[in-house]
Amino acid sequence: MRRTAEFDAFGPWIYRVNTISDLPRLFQDAGIDPAAHQLVLKVPRNIERRNATPDMDLYDSLIAVDHETVTILRRQGSSYDSARIPMDRITAIEDSVSMLDGRLTLYTSDGTNPVIAYNAADLPPVQNLIRVLREWYLPAAVDEPSFALPDGPEPLLGDADTGLINEYRRLTRAEPGIHLISAFPRRRIGTGLLRPVTLHATITIGDDRELQQIHRRDRITRGNDKVLSIARTILPRTRITDIQVRPHERYRDITVLMVNGSLEIPVPAGSENDMLGA
Structure with missing residues (x-):
């Protein structure tokens, strides 16, 4: 060969x-x-x-x-x-x-x-x-890693989302200048017993330069399978030029944030400002 x-x-x-x-x-x-x-x-x-x-x-x-x-x-x-x-x-x-x-x-x-x-x-x-x-x-270099835990309380998400908490700890150690903005735990949003629908937890951290979200790859899932994915979405604040807010087309009490026309972020209704650090 x-x-x-x-x-x-x-x-x-x-x-x-x-x-x-x-x-x-x-x-x-x-x-x-x-x-x-x-x-x-x-x-x-x-x-x-x-x-x-x-x-x-x-x-x-x-x-x-x-x-x-x-x-x-x-x-x-x-x-x-x-x-x-x-x-x-x-x-x-x-x-x-x-x-x-x-x-x-x-x-x-x-x-x-x-x-x-x-x-x-x-x-x-x-x-x-x-x-x-x-x-x-970024107008300044990303901060040097720290070995200390960030000040203030950690997000409370429950045992099922320990992976998201671990990623939060990793990022806030790596970049001590960023801080917790908001967090919401996973919640059941559908009534099906065999294939329940879940809106997954999201942690938002950031500073005056950017927002970072820690979440699951699929923010809404159907079924009882364990969701083990970890995702990180980074949004430069100066690039957030258009935000549209609409009710979710299928699930009550869920709002969809459409950022710059292409990034969809489903959130609990009423938490829109918290999610974007407003």
């Missing part, structure tokens, strides 16, 4: 690309020069190593960040599509993990909202990408 360097290195890991020769074969004609970018990442296909062959295109996405834009190339069969997003058009960043299923969504002012799927066994490269994207609009 013919071997290639790309095949030999293939696994579930997201790699930083430093040279043109490190670019995946599929994307080498895209004109991306890693030396001209702050960060270039290649995201592998979600297949097991034993099912890969040297003749396959082994990478699903290439993400290239320079000082003004994010370029996202995504494999489509034997070709790829391309999105070039100016940094000032990113209105929210959402990262969610459910078991090994990772998804990074960039909400944009034109509503294109590209989604990058990745193997959640390799979180640090995605967290580094989010840090680079945030540094573009």
